[in-house]
Amino acid sequence: MCSMSFSLYVHIPYCQAKCPYCDFNSYAASTWPEDDYTRALIREIERRSAEAPFSGQRLRTVFFGGGTPSLFAPDSIGKILDAADRRFGIESGAEITLEANPGTVGPAKLAGFRATGINRISFGAQSFNAATLRFLGRIHSAEETRAAARMAHRAGFERINLDLIFAVPGQTLAAVRNDIAEAAALEPDHLSAYNLTFEEGTAFFAEMKRGRITPAGSDEQAAMYSFVREEIPRRGYKMYEISNYARPGCEARHNLTYWRAQSYVGVGAGAHSFALGHEGYGRRWWNHRAPGVYIKAALGEGIAEAGAEEIDAATGASEFIFLNLRLRDGFATADFHARFGVEFDTRFGATAARLFEGGLLERSAEKVRLTERGLELADSVFAEFL
Numbered sequence: 001m002c003s004m005s006f007s008l009y010v011h012i013p014y015c016q017a018k019c020p021y022c023d024f025n026s027y028a029a030s031t032w033p034e035d036d037y038t039r040a041l042i043r044e045i046e047r048r049s050a051e052a053p054f055s056g057q058r059l060r061t062v063f064f065g066g067g068t069p070s071l072f073a074p075d076s077i078g079k080i081l082d083a084a085d086r087r088f089g090i091e092s093g094a095e096i097t098l099e100a101n102p103g104t105v106g107p108a109k110l111a112g113f114r115a116t117g118i119n120r121i122s123f124g125a126q127s128f129n130a131a132t133l134r135f136l137g138r139i140h141s142a143e144e145t146r147a148a149a150r151m152a153h154r155a156g157f158e159r160i161n162l163d164l165i166f167a168v169p170g171q172t173l174a175a176v177r178n179d180i181a182e183a184a185a186l187e188p189d190h191l192s193a194y195n196l197t198f199e200e201g202t203a204f205f206a207e208m209k210r211g212r213i214t215p216a217g218s219d220e221q222a223a224m225y226s227f228v229r230e231e232i233p234r235r236g237y238k239m240y241e242i243s244n245y246a247r248p249g250c251e252a253r254h255n256l257t258y259w260r261a262q263s264y265v266g267v268g269a270g271a272h273s274f275a276l277g278h279e280g281y282g283r284r285w286w287n288h289r290a291p292g293v294y295i296k297a298a299l300g301e302g303i304a305e306a307g308a309e310e311i312d313a314a315t316g317a318s319e320f321i322f323l324n325l326r327l328r329d330g331f332a333t334a335d336f337h338a339r340f341g342v343e344f345d346t347r348f349g350a351t352a353a354r355l356f357e358g359g360l361l362e363r364s365a366e367k368v369r370l371t372e373r374g375l376e377l378a379d380s381v382f383a384e385f386l
């Protein structure tokens with residue numbers, strides 16, 4: 001079995017402030033070792049490109065995520081992209097995305113990113129309501145988000161994503177509608193709308209445990225999610241994943257790599273990688289999370305692996321199902337058969353029958369996908385396939 005596609009994820013872990021809901025591998029910093037970190041990333045790219053399973057393969061997407069990659073200078077991002085192109089080769093027409101915090105960019109910086117080859121920019125807008133932005137601990141105002149999106153258009157970015165968060169305690173449907181309207185007015189080609197969650201280890205989780213924050217109730221969250229699923233498509237964006245909406249043809253190709261369970265290499269602190277076709281089914285590995293430890297290891301050995309696991313076909317089949325079910329179109333049972341050499345109904349027939357009967361899964365034209373109700377209970381559907 002060989003990989004059908006190959007993507008590169010580059011993690012930049014620094015942020016100006018740590019948002020209280022964030023459980024990403026990110027660290028508040030007023031200064032950061034940009035040169036050392038950039039050199040470490042390049043070393044890791046060089047090493048990965050020289051070895052199996054990725055040597056000789058070209059990149060169809062690159063994604064700079066974080067953290068806040070827009071804190072780095074275009075020059076640093078350009079060096080990393082040059083290394084990726086020199087060592088792996090970046091396909092022409094590849095999607096190259098950079099995540100940006102609206103409070104960290106100006107016209108010159110955006111033009112600089114565009115000049116390096118970044119062709120898609122993803123802004124963490126989250127909300128256009130001042131009180132919600134304050135509650136979420138965001139460093140930017142709504143006006144800064146509007147300005148950033150306009151500057152990105154002027155800098156030549158045709159592909160722009162805006163992230164929104166809903167189900168913030170106290171938020172009304174009218175406020176969510178207003179956030180969606182404000183975001184759409186900036187003419188992004190893609191919108192992501194995430195339900196606020198309270199993950200262990202975050203400041204919000206601790207506040208919740210102390211009784212100082214009460215999350216929206218589950219019915220209220222379901223109602224908001226249902227509202228978002230109607231409201232965003234009304235503005236010309238089709239829902240294609242649980243939390244993602246795009247104008248026709250503007251789906252995030254990089255993220256589709258993850259949801260279709262295809263291969264990717266992640267470089268940087270805490271980055272995860274997955275390679276199909278290793279000793280049977282696949283292999284996953286992950287880097288040291290602490291930036292200092294990562295830099296030292298990558299500059300030394302060119303590798304900063306903290307752990308790895310072989311994935312057998314049974315586990316791979318479960319992962320394939322719950323990743324692909326995130327997609328609104330689900331998956332073709334023929335694709336399942338092509339990858340695992342067994343019919344979906346043979347492998348998961350009893351589980352699937354229960355979910356079809358319960359109205360959580362549906363099947364049409366040999367595709368299996370979540371129903372509307374299944375979307376709202378997605379985590380429990382996924383758990384059925386584990």
Ligand code: SF4
Nearest residue numbers: 015018019022026067
């Ligand atoms: S800016 Fe993004 S990555 Fe950084 S702390 Fe906030 S949510 Fe997390």
